[in-house]
Amino acid sequence: MDLGIRGKKGLVCAASKGLGRACAEALAEAGVDLVVNARGAEALEATAQEIAARHGVAVTPVAADITTGEGRAAVLEALGGQADILVNNAGGPPPGTWTDWSREDFIKAIDANMLTAIALMQALVPGMMERGWGRVVNITSQSVRSPIAVLGLSNTARAGLTGFVAGMSRQVAPHGVVVNNLLPGIHATDRAVSLDSGVAKAEGIGLDEARRRREATIPTRSYGRPEDFGAACAFLCSQQARFMVGQNILLDGGALNVSV
Numbered sequence: 001m002d003l004g005i006r007g008k009k010g011l012v013c014a015a016s017k018g019l020g021r022a023c024a025e026a027l028a029e030a031g032v033d034l035v036v037n038a039r040g041a042e043a044l045e046a047t048a049q050e051i052a053a054r055h056g057v058a059v060t061p062v063a064a065d066i067t068t069g070e071g072r073a074a075v076l077e078a079l080g081g082q083a084d085i086l087v088n089n090a091g092g093p094p095p096g097t098w099t100d101w102s103r104e105d106f107i108k109a110i111d112a113n114m115l116t117a118i119a120l121m122q123a124l125v126p127g128m129m130e131r132g133w134g135r136v137v138n139i140t141s142q143s144v145r146s147p148i149a150v151l152g153l154s155n156t157a158r159a160g161l162t163g164f165v166a167g168m169s170r171q172v173a174p175h176g177v178v179v180n181n182l183l184p185g186i187h188a189t190d191r192a193v194s195l196d197s198g199v200a201k202a203e204g205i206g207l208d209e210a211r212r213r214r215e216a217t218i219p220t221r222s223y224g225r226p227e228d229f230g231a232a233c234a235f236l237c238s239q240q241a242r243f244m245v246g247q248n249i250l251l252d253g254g255a256l257n258v259s260v
């Protein structure tokens with residue numbers, strides 16, 4: 001399927017590896033010129049070069065912490081202040097227990113997984129509205145639908161972003177801007193290895209056994225593949241997604257038993 005977005009300009013945040021990288025790959029395959037971001041310069045440069053070489057699009061790496069004002073300013077400068085497509089992403093907060101988290105922990109999580117995405121939408125969506133076309137995908141989590149107790153910091157921040165998008169996406173839709181959230185269940189990335197390592201340690205089992213036990217809880221009996229996640233993201237950025245507004249789309253292999 002031709003997604004109809006060849007020649008558009010996009011920003012993918014937190015994209016040197018994992019789900020962000022997969023979104024960047026899929027958008028590049030559709031012909032989108034990209035600015036990609038992550039903190040670690042070396043891995044980011046290599047990712048940008050690989051994607052550009054494979055798909056023949058321009059890929060500009062900006063090594064910066066996207067959760068800081070300076071980081072966002074650097075990324076926006078590389079874009080010349082405008083983009084047609086925005087994929088919001090950042091690392092997830094650490095697990096823990098509800099009694100452990102301080103005000104500072106909450107502020108950090110809310111900054112990373114709520115306010116950063118909102119700031120980038122506030123910076124880039126007005127230009128999309130003026131030009132009459134735009135697409136935004138916020139990578140959130142299945143925990144928005146079914147909160148995971150040990151990920152309370154993530155639950156809190158992502159619930160706030162979800163509420164914001166529910167209102168804002170309807171306000172910008174008349175101007176041709178489509179905003180949606182993509183909710184990953186467990187996917188085979190470094191984040192999954194780190195979550196499984198935590199389980200392995202807590203349960204006194206090996207990493208493989210922790211993964212096997214988690215896979216057994218998923219109807220597909222396997223972890224999601226980043227490339228499939230990226231393809232879903234690219235579709236949400238396509239011309240054909242014009243009628244999908246303000247949705248929270250779950251990619252979890254059927255793990256959550258939700259009827260709507």
Ligand code: NAP
Nearest residue numbers: 014016017018019038039040066091092186187189190191
């Ligand atoms: P990942 O494989 O660990 O990759 C994270 C990427 O984000 C890396 O490129 C990392 O590069 C970059 N990054 C992290 N913090 C950043 C920051 N402050 N500024 C800029 N770049 C940053 O993680 P993932 O699995 O792709 O997860 C992506 C998001 O989806 C996370 O929020 C995660 O919580 C959520 N999620 C993932 C899963 C899953 O199963 N994978 C499930 C539910 C939700 P640097 O470290 O070099 O910055």
